Every structure is written in C-alpha cells, then in structure tokens.
Amino acid sequence: MHANRSRFFSLFFMLFSLSTVCAQQIIEVDYTNTPLKSVLLDLEQKTGLLFSFSDELIADRSVTKTNKSIHIDELLIFLGEATQLTFERIGEKQVIISVPGQALSICGYLFDQITKKPLPYATIVIKGTTKGFITNENGYFRIENENLTNGILIQYVGYTNLLVHPSDFNKNDCKNLFLSPRIESLKEVIVKSYLINGIDKNKDGSLVLNSGTQGILPGLTESDIFRSAQWVPGITSINETISDIQIRGGSADQNLILYDGIKMYNTGHFFGMISIFNPNITTKATIFKGGASAEYGDRVAGVIDIQGETQVPTKTTIGMGLNGTQADAFVKARLAESIGLVISGRRSYADIEGLGTPTIDAISEKVFQNTIVVNDAAGQVVEDEEDQEGLVEGEETFFFYDTNVKLILKPSENDSIYISGLLTKNDLDFRLLDDENLSQDALATENRGLSLDWSGLKAGKWHHGISGYYSKYDSRYRNQFFEGQDVEEENLRRNSVSDYGMDVHIAYDFYKKHTLKLGFQLSQNEVFYQIFRDELGTEDIEPEDEDQEGVESEDERDFNEISDKKNNSNSLYATYYYRSKDSGLISVGLRASTFSLLSGRYFEPRLNIEYPLGKGVRLKLTGEKRFQTLSQLVEFDDTRLRLQSGIWTLTDNNDFPLLTSEQFSTGILLYAKGWTIDLDGYLKKIDGLTSFTNGFTNASEEYSQGTSSILGVDFLIKKQWGDCRIWLGYTYNSVDYRFDELADTKFPGNNDITHNFALSNTYEKGNWQFSLGWNFRTGAPFTPVTGFNTIGGDIVFGPINSQRLPNYHRLDASAQYQFRLSSRKNHRGTLGISLQNLYARQVPLSVFYRVDDNPQTGIQEIDQLEQLSLGFTPNFLLRFYF
Numbered sequence: 001m002h003a004n005r006s007r008f009f010s011l012f013f014m015l016f017s018l019s020t021v022c023a024q025q026i027i028e029v030d031y032t033n034t035p036l037k038s039v040l041l042d043l044e045q046k047t048g049l050l051f052s053f054s055d056e057l058i059a060d061r062s063v064t065k066t067n068k069s070i071h072i073d074e075l076l077i078f079l080g081e082a083t084q085l086t087f088e089r090i091g092e093k094q095v096i097i098s099v100p101g102q103a104l105s106i107c108g109y110l111f112d113q114i115t116k117k118p119l120p121y122a123t124i125v126i127k128g129t130t131k132g133f134i135t136n137e138n139g140y141f142r143i144e145n146e147n148l149t150n151g152i153l154i155q156y157v158g159y160t161n162l163l164v165h166p167s168d169f170n171k172n173d174c175k176n177l178f179l180s181p182r183i184e185s186l187k188e189v190i191v192k193s194y195l196i197n198g199i200d201k202n203k204d205g206s207l208v209l210n211s212g213t214q215g216i217l218p219g220l221t222e223s224d225i226f227r228s229a230q231w232v233p234g235i236t237s238i239n240e241t242i243s244d245i246q247i248r249g250g251s252a253d254q255n256l257i258l259y260d261g262i263k264m265y266n267t268g269h270f271f272g273m274i275s276i277f278n279p280n281i282t283t284k285a286t287i288f289k290g291g292a293s294a295e296y297g298d299r300v301a302g303v304i305d306i307q308g309e310t311q312v313p314t315k316t317t318i319g320m321g322l323n324g325t326q327a328d329a330f331v332k333a334r335l336a337e338s339i340g341l342v343i344s345g346r347r348s349y350a351d352i353e354g355l356g357t358p359t360i361d362a363i364s365e366k367v368f369q370n371t372i373v374v375n376d377a378a379g380q381v382v383e384d385e386e387d388q389e390g391l392v393e394g395e396e397t398f399f400f401y402d403t404n405v406k407l408i409l410k411p412s413e414n415d416s417i418y419i420s421g422l423l424t425k426n427d428l429d430f431r432l433l434d435d436e437n438l439s440q441d442a443l444a445t446e447n448r449g450l451s452l453d454w455s456g457l458k459a460g461k462w463h464h465g466i467s468g469y470y471s472k473y474d475s476r477y478r479n480q481f482f483e484g485q486d487v488e489e490e491n492l493r494r495n496s497v498s499d500y501g502m503d504v505h506i507a508y509d510f511y512k513k514h515t516l517k518l519g520f521q522l523s524q525n526e527v528f529y530q531i532f533r534d535e536l537g538t539e540d541i542e543p544e545d546e547d548q549e550g551v552e553s554e555d556e557r558d559f560n561e562i563s564d565k566k567n568n569s570n571s572l573y574a575t576y577y578y579r580s581k582d583s584g585l586i587s588v589g590l591r592a593s594t595f596s597l598l599s600g601r602y603f604e605p606r607l608n609i610e611y612p613l614g615k616g617v618r619l620k621l622t623g624e625k626r627f628q629t630l631s632q633l634v635e636f637d638d639t640r641l642r643l644q645s646g647i648w649t650l651t652d653n654n655d656f657p658l659l660t661s662e663q664f665s666t667g668i669l670l671y672a673k674g675w676t677i678d679l680d681g682y683l684k685k686i687d688g689l690t691s692f693t694n695g696f697t698n699a700s701e702e703y704s705q706g707t708s709s710i711l712g713v714d715f716l717i718k719k720q721w722g723d724c725r726i727w728l729g730y731t732y733n734s735v736d737y738r739f740d741e742l743a744d745t746k747f748p749g750n751n752d753i754t755h756n757f758a759l760s761n762t763y764e765k766g767n768w769q770f771s772l773g774w775n776f777r778t779g780a781p782f783t784p785v786t787g788f789n790t791i792g793g794d795i796v797f798g799p800i801n802s803q804r805l806p807n808y809h810r811l812d813a814s815a816q817y818q819f820r821l822s823s824r825k826n827h828r829g830t831l832g833i834s835l836q837n838l839y840a841r842q843v844p845l846s847v848f849y850r851v852d853d854n855p856q857t858g859i860q861e862i863d864q865l866e867q868l869s870l871g872f873t874p875n876f877l878l879r880f881y882f
Helices: 002-025 036-047 072-083 225-229 358-367
Strands: 026-035 050-052 062-071 086-090 094-098 103-112 123-126 132-134 140-147 152-155 162-164 175-179 189-191 199-202 207-210 256-259 282-288 303-308 317-323 326-336 339-348 393-412 415-433 438-458 462-483 486-510 514-535 559-579 585-595 602-614 617-628 630-634 646-650 659-672 675-690 705-721 724-738 755-765 768-777 785-789 794-797 808-820 828-836 844-853 860-868 873-881
Touching: 026 036, 026 072, 036 050, 036 062, 036 072, 062 072, 072 086, 123 140, 132 140, 162 175, 189 659, 207 225, 225 282, 225 303, 358 873, 486 646, 514 646, 559 646, 785 860
Parallel strands: 050 094, 103 175, 256 303
Antiparallel strands: 026 062, 086 094, 103 140, 123 132, 123 152, 152 162, 189 199, 199 207, 207 282, 282 303, 317 326, 317 873, 326 339, 339 393, 393 415, 415 438, 438 462, 462 486, 486 514, 514 559, 559 585, 585 602, 602 617, 617 659, 630 646, 659 675, 675 705, 705 724, 724 755, 755 768, 768 808, 785 794, 808 828, 828 873, 844 860
C-alpha cells in the first residue's frame, strides 16, 4: 500500500511539472510594429528564455503579431520568417539569433585586453564544427568562404573564451578583438610579468609560471619550471641540477613537489640535469618560497605545485619536437564537448650510436666527468687544469624517457574531474677504466604516479574537492670494482618509496571578502632502503643476508644495512582568507597532524599577510611552523660513481628525528610604470638535522644531530621598456649549522651560498625572442684535508667547512623564432638555440676523497676528486604544431 501511494505521488508530481512547463510555453502576444529588441525583452520576461544577439543585427527590425494563445516554438518560427533571421534554440532556455547560413569571409586582430599586445597562435574554431584556424605572430586571422551562422569561438591559454558572431564584423575592415585574462587567475595576480611574460606574482606572495605563455630565459630553448625558477631570488641549485633545487637555504628533500596532486620523490632526468616534467603539457606551476597555506604539509621548506592541462581542447592538436638531448611528441584530443585527453612522451637518444650532439657531450662530461686524481697526502686542490696525467676515461650507455596521460572531464559548467598518470625512467650502465682498475656501475631510477581529482562550485559560494593519489619511486644501484679479473669491492644501494593519500575539503565564501576552508588529508608512506658493501672480495656477506641476523664481516668496513618502515599520517587543516577590495590578503591557518611512527599531535600554525599601503605598494608578513617525517640521507661512501646518492628514509625519532622548521619573513613590494622592486628578509630555524642527512665529508661514518639557522634577504629590481626587460636579482643567504659532536662552535652549512647575483634581460621583436643573463655566486664551503696516515689509511681533516671553493659565475644566452607552416591551419613551428657558459669557465662544485692502494707500491694513498661545473653547452630546439 505504501509503495503504491509513493508511485502515485511520483506520477502526480511528474504530470504537474510537465503541465507547468507546457503552460509556460503557451503565451499571449500583442505586437504592432514593435521593435524586435522590445519583443525579445518581453518574451524573456514571459518565458524565462535568454536571447543572444548583437544590437546591430536586430536594429531597424520590427514585428507585428497578435495572438491570445500561441506556443513559443511557433512564435520563434514566425519571428524568423518575419525578420529573415535564424532563431536557434540551444537547450531549454537559450536562443541564439543569427543571419541565415551563408558563406562569409571575415578577418580580425586579437589583443590582450589589459596590455593591448597581440596574442599570437590563438585557436579559432567555427562553432558547431571541427574547423579551426590560428592567429599569426601579430594576432591576425582571416577566415574565407565559411558558414559562420553559429559564430566563431576564440580561445587562448590563460584567457576567457570569446564567442563572436558574423554581425560583429565590419564587411570592409578587419575587427580588433580583445581577450581578458581568466577571472579566477586575474583576481589573484598582483604583478603580471614579474620577470618575463608568463611569470606572475600572486597576492599571496606565490609565483606562478605559466608554461603556455612564458617567454624565453637565458640558457633555455623552451620553458622549464625548475630552471626558470632559479632566476628568482631565493631559489638556486649549488650543483647546477634541477633535482637539487634549494629554496631559502633549505635542502632539496625539504621541498614539497606536486604534479597534478602526486607527491614527487625524484624530479630529474640525466641525473638532475633535465626536468622530468614535459613543459608542453603543463599549464602552470605555483611556487611558495614561504607563507604556504595549511593544505600544504609534509615538508619544511618550499612548495612547487605543478598542474597539467585543465581545459578540454577546442580541437585535436599534435606537437612534436627535437632538441640536443631528446625527442618528444604529444596529442591533445577533444573526444567530446566535455571530454579531453592528453598524451605525451619523451625519450633521449644518447644511447643510439651516431646520434651524439654537443649538448649530450657537454652534459655527459659534467655528470660522468673525468676525475682528477690527486696523489698528494695533504689533499690540496689541483689548480692546473692543463695537467691531464691523472685523468680517467669512462664509457656509458644511458637513456631516459617519460610518458604522461591525462583525462579531462567537465560534467557541468562548475565541475571538473581529472585523472592523471605519469611514468619516468632513467637507466645507466657505466664502465670506468684507468691505468689500474676497472669499475662497473648500473643505476636505474623510476617514478610512477596516478591521481584523481574532482572539484566543483555549488550555489556560487560552496567550493568542494576530493582527490587521491598514488606515487612510487624506485632506485637501484650496483657497483663492482675489479682489480685485474677479481672483484675487489662490491656496493649495492636500493631505495623505494610507496605513497598513497587522499584529500577532502570544502570552502565557503561569505560576505564576498571572506572565505573559510576546511579539509582532511590522510596518507601512508612505506620507505625501504638497503646499503650493502663488501670489500676485498672475501664474499663473507651477501646482499640477501638479513640485517637483523647479525651477520658479521671479516672487514669492519663491510656492512649490509636494511630498513623498511611505514608511517600513516592524518591531518586536519583550516584556513581563513580575507580579501579586501584593494587586493589585500590576510590568511590565517592551522594544520594538526598525527603520525603512526610518533606519539602526540603536531600543530602547524600559518600566517600570511599582504597589506596594500597604497597603489603599487604592498607590505608582506609571513610566519609558519612545519614538520617533516621523511628526508634523504646522503650515502656516497667512496664509490667511483657518485650519482643519485640521496636515499629517502622515514623518521624513527632516534637516528632520524622529526624535522621541525620555524620561518618568519617580512618585506615590501613596489610596482608601477614598468618598475618592480621586491625586497624580503627572512629567518628560518630547522631542528632534526643529522650528519647522515647532510653528508659532511669528514663525518660519513660518524653520527651526530644538529640544527641550522638561516638569515636571508631576497631582492629584485626590474624595469620594462616596451618589449625589453632587464632585472637584477640578489640573495644574501647565511646558513649556520651547529653539530656539537662535530665542532665546538657553529660553522657554515653545506648549502651556505652567501651571495648570489643574477643580471638578465629579454627582448621581443615580432616573432623573435632574445635573452642574455649572467649569474655569480660565492663558492660552497668544504672541509680541507690536513694529513693522511698511509699505514692505517686514516684521513686527518681540518675544521669542518672551513674553506670555500672558487666563486662561480657564467654567462648564458638564448634566441627563439616562431614561424607559420600554413596560412590557414594550426600549423606552426618554433626554432630555438641556447648557449650555456659562453666563456667556458669551469670551477669545482664539490670535493670528495677516496682512499686507494697504489698497485706498484701497495701503499695506501688518498685521492682528492673534484666535480667540475658545466662547460660550454650549446643546445637547439625544433618544434612543430599541427
């Protein structure tokens, strides 16, 4: 009985709703020579329909019609016949008014609404078809003899779409059209073109790098997130790699790096020389040097949040390119109006015989560079680079690749669903031969990741999101050292990280200026590593031996260390945002976390204030506390191949304590009339450092805990004259370490680069771009050797980090030319060239030592080895888009 009653009410409700809708479509009209515009306004009030038209199209048209009962569809047919226009009903409420289909020819110029600069290579699609066109380098386009009844849709990365009807064009002249930057992006941007086009500054102090619109930078043939970021004060890499990027004195493993929500544990190809993120399928990267909101956890230094494509392509496009190290291709496909698919792949060709390039040779020389052997008991640095007597020769077989897949779904105007996956791999086989010995090294690293994200907006005020990710990093290294035919030494290093997590959040906008965001995150980390060494070929231990069994070696230097830990994290976070009309921002947040490896709760307060003092003047203030449960220990031992030496490990609150940081910063930002002046001062303290996670040369076998205190100043001054930009960046960074077991007083940290200058400029002219930049920084500190015991093989070190390597500086240049392959279709190309280290100056970036037996005398000796900076490195780019 109850079920029948429910079905009855459901049927009654449906019939009532249907009759109501039908009733709304039957109307009464009484028009006598009434202007068409007035008729349309009257119909919108009576029916709820929305009419889309241009005023020019309906001008001078009137309607005469009287009917006490007429269906709206019949009336629309009548209006079309009476006015000789097409009334096309789109969906339930929208009606588009246009000229009846006919072949037309139109032309126009496309510009940025704010800067009034032309927008080259914008996509133009005839609505309702798959026919597409593209603007040239001056923003010009022309469409000939096409049916444009439904209008044309104009799209450009970072801008709102524009639908234009034929009636909007003048028959005799080309029309100027203007696109506005996307509202959601524009409302957050304070300084556009902070350095160059495509690098902007947000009101929360973060930097946004937009790959699709980014201009050229010195030494780059195309945009690269990590190398571009290094031109920003406060961000650098001591060893010239992108995988060792350091933000405000923190180490690389202290940065949170996300790709479509996937936590990344390795970011570099070619052992850190090339980014694993394909710039052709990334839309933007948001970088926080400090002041990150409470939703970002797990790390104590900077945040780099990278996003892939977020919009459904208007049409299917294909791109392919070739540079001095790799070839790549990508497809951005429009599967349906609300479904898009992006697929990309890159692969190096260094392992293919006969395909070497000067770029590959230069990078290989740096990564696998000839080692300078110093037969000096005092271990002094060899100054004479012409002395080639101690050089060794190497042979390597190496390749890398990466692939990305992303599915984009737009089920409604306010909802977005993204499914993203990536796979990257580096593989190396290396043989090193000198007059005495042979060593063989095999090293492979791999990243796999998958993420799902659904975000939406309800009732214009409620923002919701749910996301999940899986990340897997795996590194395997094996080294065998031969003397003659016998294995003299074997080393094995394995490291893997499995990371699962999810995030659920909701935000509410109230009183227009206020937003409250609440969220919950959970994650599970499983980290495994093994470090194995067997010297003298005694084979008294095997890699398969269990560490906990207490297998002892005949040589006290041999070991087999195995660690396998898990940690579950649960975090609640809340952030309150106040955004004033004058672009001010106050952000106050709190993050509360629990970790299964540790007891208690851990609270991380966050504060970020950007207060406008006047037009073009902003005062900045940030404060934050953070925790980190995993870090990298530096296991470089004394093997010949010192690559990918960082090993991820979880805290145990003993040998590897929980990392804790507190940071405060304040500064001022000035921007007006092409000038940008940005000044920040900051203090940071990090607890929980260990000698194992910092890799002190004189403490590789001694454990100690310590802290770091960082005092820094970031300064930027930039001026823009038309298409020319010039800027000077400076960073003062004093990093003091205190390890009581190693030194009685504080000493410079390994990443203490006290002064860092960057002077650069860019110039754009038509379809050409040029850039030239010079970088200078003080040398890194290192620990000298004061003596060596040839009998016991013991090295006597001087005070820790008491000397510095030579100052570093180099000059880089780039040029890029964009050209069209076809006048009508989306066929274009890019040709680029870059020159790094134009005057070919090389200096040591690091120094380490190795004890070895002299084959003639049998006496132990110390070798001092230098890792030199990158030499002169040319590169090229050839890219096509279809």
